[in-house]
Amino acid sequence: MKSLPKLAIPVGIVFIVAMLVVPLPAMVLDLLIALNITGALLVLMVAMFIHKPLEFAAFPSVILMMTLFRLALNVSATRLVLLNGFAGKVIDTFGHFVVGGSLIVGLIVFAILLVIQFVVITNGAGRVAEVGARFTLDAMPGKQMAIDADLNSGLIDEDEARRRRAEVHAEADFHGAMDGASKFVKGDAIAAIVITLVNLIGGLAIGVAQYGMPFGEAINTYSLLSIGDGLVSQIPALLLSTATGLIVTRSVADSDLGSDLVGQVLARQLPLRVAGAGALVLCLIPGLPKIPFIVAGGAMLLLSSRVDENPEGAADVAEGTAELAVPDSPELLAAEIRVDPLGLELSADLIDLVDSRSGGDLLDRVKALRRKIAGELGIVIPPVRTRDNMELPLHTYAITLFGAEVARGEAPRGTVLAIGDFLGSLPGTPTHEPVFGLEAKWIPAELRHQAEVGGATVVDRASVVTTHLAEVVHTHAARLLGREDVRLLADVVKRTHPVVVEELTPTQLSLGEIQAVLRALLEEAVPIRDLVRIFEALSVRAATSKDLDGLIEAARAALDPSLAAAYVTDGTLHAVSFEPLLEQRMLEHVRQTEHGAVLALDPDLAQRLLVSIAQLSTAAENQGHRPVLACAPQLRPAVRRFVAPAVPRLPVLSYTELGTARQVRSVGIVGEANEPALAVGVA
Known part of the structure; x- marks a missing residue:
């Protein structure tokens, strides 16, 4: 049973193609014509009861298949009319009973149906489909940016953002397909005119020239059947054109078209009363029949008396809307006091960084940063809420952590950041790179190539903000x-x-x-x-x-194998260590507290040790190394708490954690000398 829907459509297409070349019995043609009319009615009903166009996303393909099916029926009917002078009961009934056996009446009815379908419905639906496709494609960047903003602000998660993006793409594809599908309906109407004219002329020619019939008998036999075939084809075509118009003019709603239409037209008493009174006033015009207008006006006034302008559902919605709009409602207050773990605030002139229409890709970079952090640290940082802050000075951005600002930087519009030692010849605003504090300068963007030729490293504004944000995340990863x-x-x-x-x-x-x-x-x-x-x-x-x-x-x-590997440069680990006697004394001064082991050293000695460690660490970094502080395993937790406030970027490893490095080189030894300078011994 599961494979039946997969096979039904391909088999149906093959059958339609076969109908174009294989003659069908009149009884089978009657059945297929009934199926065509019923199918068109079904499509119209589905179009009326959907809530949004994407619920009937297969509609463009349905139009194509039903149009091909209807044309195949025209070919089969034409073959039977011209060969046998009979094409089944359905076409015969439409040709004789529906139009009263009159060729003139049939032609007029057929022409009216064509005008309704081709000039009114199909032409209007095609124009709406064209405009809808154009506006949908133009609105795609804004919708994508809104989704990214909701994702970065934490209002939605990755799965919801992915679903919304897929819906935006599906909507654009649907409206583009509808723009093309409307051309099928328009072409179908033109084909109906051509086929009917060909059948009329061909039927008369066959009846008069081939069978020697009188002109009147030939019209009665062939031409009326041709008109019947045209009428039979135009009814499902008109239904399908109407369905197309409903689909392309349908906006997203919470209910079907009938409920929306009745609910919106009959929602107010005043319009009904004015319309009813107007119908009754028309009764005063001499010569007009009064009963129809009295009935119509009375029905309007009766409906107006039964309309409740504040129905229970509308009242609930209004009450809920008013409740949401109350400034001090619990929901709004809860949303206002919610603290975002990680935020990025931009001044008014930096909004272009997040505007994709002006080339801003900061939101995409922030999303990529979240993936990068997950791969480096193993944590999933919360979404970064990006918003504007009119209180920030121009060119300024601020990074917040749980509502408190932890970092701030500048990114002047129209500039790039040049980092290097020889920037004096370049015009711009001197500054420092926000992460490592390197000498830098904001220079005009058009001088980027000149700065690169001069040996400077040039970084665009979005990269500066993203790098700064990454550094803040690494520094405060534990809090996040x-x-x-x-x-x-x-x-x-x-x-x-x-x-x-x-x-x-x-x-x-x-x-x-x-x-x-x-x-x-x-x-x-x-x-x-x-x-x-x-x-x-x-x-x-x-x-x-x-x-x-x-x-x-x-x-x-x-994790021992990976601890030291992060600080190895060219196979060598550069380490600062303590003198053995000092290390022994520090072991004697380890004290256990509720927050872990700490060093209870004399304040003067502690200060000298911190100064020595900082000096050695800075000297090693200036030489391009990434030093670590090595100590006994029993000391490591206490030494880390001792060093972290003064030299937060210096890793503390135990001797056992150095084993994975191929070579360990000492860049300094911290001793217990009275003078800080004597405390530094370089190996």
Whole structure:
């Protein structure tokens, strides 16, 4: 049964083609004509009861197939009329009974039907289809931008955005197809005129010349049958043309056409009363029949007395609309106080960055950034809500985290950012690159090539904003990892490794405890992509202790091969370390608190150590290295908390985590000297 719909249409097309060349018995032709009229009526009813045009997306193809079917019937009927002088009961009835056996009446009725179909309905529907296709295609960029804006603001998710984009494309394809399909209907009307004229002339010629019939008998035998064939064809053609007009003029609504039409026309008392009174006034004109106008006017006034201008449904809608419009309604207040995890605010002159019509692709880059962050860190950051902020100075953008501004930058319109050491000869506004603080200058966009020739690195405005946003996300990734995000990640792992997740949560660790471990890893820029190994390590550690530092170190041990690899340059890891005696003293001053292990050092010594570490780290970075601070495994959590406030970008690794590097080179040793300068020993 499932394959029946797939085979029905191809078999039907083959049958229609066969009808063009194979003669049909009159009885079969009667059946097919009845099927044609019924099918056209069915299509018209479907067109009336749909809510939006895309619900009948196959309509253009239906037009083509039914038009081909009707033309095949014309050919079969013409063959029977000209060969046998009889083409079945249906055509005979239309040729003799419907038009009273009069060729003149038949021709007039046929001509009127053609005018109605060709001049009125088909011509109007074709024009509406053409305009609809043009406006739909013109509106596509705006609709796409609106979908992207809703996605970035968090109002919809990726699946809903994908569904809406598919609907926009389907709508454009449908209206484009309807523009072409309307030409089928127009061509069908022209073909009906030609076929009928050919049948009239051919029938008279065959009757008079071939069979020697008198002129009147030839008209009665052949010409009336030709008119009957034309009328039989024009009725389904008129129904299909009407369906085409309904489809192309149908707007998106919540109900079918009949309900909309009755509900909207009979929604007000005043128009009905004016129309009824006008019909009654016409009765005063001498000579006009009064009863028809009295009946029509009385019906209008009766309907107006039964119309409720505030029906229950409309009242509910109005009440709901008014409730939504109330400034202090709970729904609006809840929407207003909702804090977006990640936001990007643009000044008024930076809106072109998100306007695709002016070439702005910032929204697309932000979406790509979300995918990039997911691949690098293993987390799915929340949608970035992009909006304008009239309070920002011109050329300025701001990045917010949970409603608070955490970063700000500039991107003057018509400029690009040139980064380099020799920018003095270029006109522009000096600045600093927002991520690494490098010397830079905003120069006119037309000087881009000149700056590149001079050895500068040139970055467009959208790239500057995106790079700055990426840096903020990397810096605050731990804060962006919420409890729901952890649940989502756990569900993803559960699909492929259900035992790992079921063993860990909730029997051993809660989602909150897992979140704390993952956040601690992200705070140290450790990707959490390999959640399977992380969960397995946590499960083993949680069986003996749920100490947070122990859980974190267990997770790091599971990720050991990749920890040092991120900081290796040309196969070499550059490390800063402590003197052995200092390290022993630091071990003696480790204290356990509710927030983990900390170093309880003398303030002066602590300050000297931090200055030394910062100096060594800066010196190594100036040489193009990515240094790490190495220490004993027992010290690592405490040293990380000690160093992070002063040198947040310096990774802290234990000696055991350095094992994956092929070569470790010391770039400095921190000692316990009285003077900071003596505390730095370069190896």
